[in-house]
Amino acid sequence: MPTLARIVGTRLRTAAVRCISPLLLLALWWLAAERGWVRELFLPSPASVVHTFFTLLEEGEILEPLWISLLRTAGGGLLALAAALPLGLWMARSTAVGRLLDTPVTVGLVIPKITFLPAFILWLGIGSISKIALVGVTCVFPLIVAVYHGARATPTVFLWSGAAMGVRGAAALYRVVLPCILPSVYAGVRVAVPVALITTYTAEMVAGGGGLGAALMYAQRMFETPKVFVYILLMLLSGMLLDGILGLLRRWFLPWMEQGQR
Amino acid sequence: MKAVAQHLVAPLLILIAWQALCTTAIVNTQFLPSPAQIASAFWELSHDPTTWRSLWVTTLRALAGLALGVLAGVPLGVGMATSRLVDHLAGPLVAMTYSLPKVAVFPLFVLWLGVGHATAILSVFLACLLPIIVHTFQGVREVPRVLLWSSRAMGDSALRRLLKVQLPGSAVQICAGVRVALGFAWVVAISTEMIAAKEGIGKSVFVYGESGAYAFMFAGIFAILFVAFAIDRAWLWAAHRWLAWSEAREER
Numbered sequence: 001m002p003t004l005a006r007i008v009g010t011r012l013r014t015a016a017v018r019c020i021s022p023l024l025l026l027a028l029w030w031l032a033a034e035r036g037w038v039r040e041l042f043l044p045s046p047a048s049v050v051h052t053f054f055t056l057l058e059e060g061e062i063l064e065p066l067w068i069s070l071l072r073t074a075g076g077g078l079l080a081l082a083a084a085l086p087l088g089l090w091m092a093r094s095t096a097v098g099r100l101l102d103t104p105v106t107v108g109l110v111i112p113k114i115t116f117l118p119a120f121i122l123w124l125g126i127g128s129i130s131k132i133a134l135v136g137v138t139c140v141f142p143l144i145v146a147v148y149h150g151a152r153a154t155p156t157v158f159l160w161s162g163a164a165m166g167v168r169g170a171a172a173l174y175r176v177v178l179p180c181i182l183p184s185v186y187a188g189v190r191v192a193v194p195v196a197l198i199t200t201y202t203a204e205m206v207a208g209g210g211g212l213g214a215a216l217m218y219a220q221r222m223f224e225t226p227k228v229f230v231y232i233l234l235m236l237l238s239g240m241l242l243d244g245i246l247g248l249l250r251r252w253f254l255p256w257m258e259q260g261q262r
Numbered sequence: 263m264k265a266v267a268q269h270l271v272a273p274l275l276i277l278i279a280w281q282a283l284c285t286t287a288i289v290n291t292q293f294l295p296s297p298a299q300i301a302s303a304f305w306e307l308s309h310d311p312t313t314w315r316s317l318w319v320t321t322l323r324a325l326a327g328l329a330l331g332v333l334a335g336v337p338l339g340v341g342m343a344t345s346r347l348v349d350h351l352a353g354p355l356v357a358m359t360y361s362l363p364k365v366a367v368f369p370l371f372v373l374w375l376g377v378g379h380a381t382a383i384l385s386v387f388l389a390c391l392l393p394i395i396v397h398t399f400q401g402v403r404e405v406p407r408v409l410l411w412s413s414r415a416m417g418d419s420a421l422r423r424l425l426k427v428q429l430p431g432s433a434v435q436i437c438a439g440v441r442v443a444l445g446f447a448w449v450v451a452i453s454t455e456m457i458a459a460k461e462g463i464g465k466s467v468f469v470y471g472e473s474g475a476y477a478f479m480f481a482g483i484f485a486i487l488f489v490a491f492a493i494d495r496a497w498l499w500a501a502h503r504w505l506a507w508s509e510a511r512e513e514r
Contacts, residue, residue, distance in 0.1 A: 014350070021351045022358065042374055103269045104276075110494045111487045112448035115464070117456065118471030118479055123293060198363035202449075205365060206456040206468075213366075217457065220369035228373070232366045239361025 044226040049233070052226035061215065066234060069200050069211040072128055073242075076135020077196040081189070084140050088147025089177070098148075105144055113138040114202055121207055131203040131211075138199045139192040146188025150181030186254055193242050201235055212238075295477040303477035304484065316463040317485060321493075323379065323462070324444075324451040327386025331443055335391045336436060339398025340428065356395055364389035364446070368454050382454045382462075389450040390443035397439025401432025434508050437501040444497060448490045 026046065032038050033045035044052075056062050091098040091105075117134055124130035154177055162168070162176045204213025212231055219227035277297055283289045284296030291299065307313045341348040342356075364385060371381045405428055413423045429436075455464030467482035 017350045018354045022354050025355070099268055100272050102272075104272050107487075107491060110445065111490050112445070112452055114449050114453050114456075115467065115483050115486045118468055119483060122471060122476060122479075194361055194363075197361075198365065198449075201363045202365045202453045205369070206453060216366065216369055220373060223373070225370075225373060228370055232362075232370065235366045236358070236362040239363065240358070243361050 041223060041225055044229060048226050049229045053230045053233075056227065056230060062230075062234065065210060065212045065215045066238065068128070069197075069204065069213065070238065072131050072204075072211065073135060073193075073196045073200045075128075075132040076200070077139055077189075077192060079132065079136040080139035080143050080192065080196075083136070084143030084147050084188075085185075087140075088144045089151050089173070091144070091148050092151035101144075105141055105148075108141040109145065114199065117203055117206055126207050126209045128209070130207070131200060131209070134203050135196045135199045139196050142191050142195070143185070143188045146184050146191075147181060150184025151177060153184065154180040182254060186250060190246055193246060194239060197235075197239055197242060292476070295480055299477045300480045300484065303475075303481040307478065307481050307485070313463075313466070313482075313485070316461055316466045317489060319379075320451050320455065320462045320464060320486070321489060323382045323454075324386055324447040325493075327383045327451070328390045328440070328443055328447045330383070330387040331390025331394050331447075332440060334387075335394030335439075335443075336398050338391075339395040339436075340402055340424065340432075342395070343399045343402035344424075344428070352395075356392060360392055360396070364392075365450055365453050365457075368450075368457060372458055377458050377460060382451060382459065385454050386447050386450045389446040393442040393446065394436070394439045397435045397442070398432060401435025401439075402428050404435065405431035434505055437497075437505065441494065441497060441501070444494060448486075452486065 029043070030046050033040070033043055033048075040048075053062070087101070091101050113134065116137065117130075120130040120134050124133055158176050158180065159172060162172050167175050200211065201213040201216075204211040205217050206213075208214045208217070212235055216228060216231040216235075219225075219231060280294075281297050284291050284294065284299075295303075338348075338352060342352050343349075367388065368381070368385045371384050375381045375384070409427050409431065410423065413427045418426065451462070452464035455462035456468045459465045463482060463486055467479055467486070470476070470479035470482055
């Protein structure tokens with residue numbers, strides 16, 4: 001029988017071992033910058049990156065672009081979800097619609113949607129709207145597939161039971177089908193969120209118009225490498241943050257979802 | 263025949279509606295060229311060797327980055343799945359960088375290496391690396407214990423076990439990983455060209471857009487989509503044939 005102390009000890013040791021490589025990388029970075037192995041222009045020291053972060057924070061050049069990027073990501077993502085839910089359900093409900101939309105969805109899932117960016121800029125301008133639309137188009141296909149598969153996997157028995165208890169039509173959709181597809185939709189959202197974030201940043205890097213991506217490109221064009229590092233690290237953190245939030249959401253709303261399922 | 267026809271219904275409907283909207287001038291063809299205009303631009307572009315060259319450059323960058331990603335990612339994934347030390351060392355880095363948009367490091371690479379093939383391929387490589395590592399890791403982990411025990415009982419060496427049990431056992435997952443990475447490869451190759459490049463079809467499309475040659479822009483967009491879709495289908499077909507013995511192979 002492993003005692004509690006031993007379990008905690010093993011956990012701690014594993015955690016410590018897993019810190020080695022990030023710390024090594026950090027040490028190597030620090031050493032390379034400190035010893036002047038690489039020029040400051042190419043690789044600023046960690047200290048100067050941290051310093052730049054706080055300067056930028058004071059100047060308001062961190063929170064504002066971060067906020068813009070996150071809003072665009074959320075806007076596009078929610079738009080995609082709002083479109084994917086009815087479309088996916090309809091495809092699952094009606095064989096004709098399912099057959100009709102099968103090809104567009106398969107094609108849409110595979111093609112690189114970022115290619116449409118110049119077209120979206122032409123139609124919707126270089127502001128937020130074209131980016132939100134692109135994020136929406138990028139996320140809508142995996143979400144449709146998730147909703148569709150979730151709805152197809154809803155046991156007919158549940159619908160029958162619901163009908164026997166007087167739950168029909170719209171009520172059945174809301175009380176039987178939606179709870180059934182939630183885990184599948186969640187899995188789709190988990191795929192779509194990083195994609196939305198990546199698309200937002202990429203669109204900003206290409207087209208400008210504010211946000212972290214535009215700030216990053218601006219810093220690079222000015223050869224302000226510490227700023228480049230700050231913005232890259234922020235993008236890294238924003239991705240980790242959103243993933244963490246999704247994990248929390250699952251714990252709150254889908255506690256019955258299996259652990260192994262993602 | 264019927265199955266093929268079924269696939270064509272929706273695209274044909276879209277095409278007809280689109281052409282109708284343009285000819286009845288409900289939408290301004292300045293903003294949305296009609297399919298006929300795009301087709302004629304496409305025809306013109308297909309006679310221009312520079313188009314082929316750009317398309318080739320982009321495809322080369324995407325596939326070269328992907329190939330490097332497979333060459334590095336599969337061994338790393340296998341290593342992480344079979345050795346605790348490798349897992350402890352590489353695992354945290356993979357977990358940290360998984361959610362980083364890989365295009366973000368492109369400006370840094372431009373600073374380091376300038377604009378060109380090396381920078382683009384390096385970015386594609388990084389983007390492809392993670393899905394391949396993660397899928398390989400999962401695949402090797404999912405190989406049934408019993409098979410490993412049998413192999414050990416029959417006195418196989420570790421290398422033989424890797425080649426005869428672990429790699430075939432994870433082939434389906436690895437192929438799925440390559441397919442995910444293929445999608446990333448296109449996105450990164452094209453977006454890096456839109457951000458900073460001297461050549462490539464992503465660059466051409468962006469230049470057509472900026473100079474107002476919208477029919478050509480759409481023709482370029484469709485050219486990319488065709489190639490990307492064709493390569494995805496080709497890979498799916500090849501993987502399906504190659505894994506014909508497997509029950510878990512991906513649906514076509």
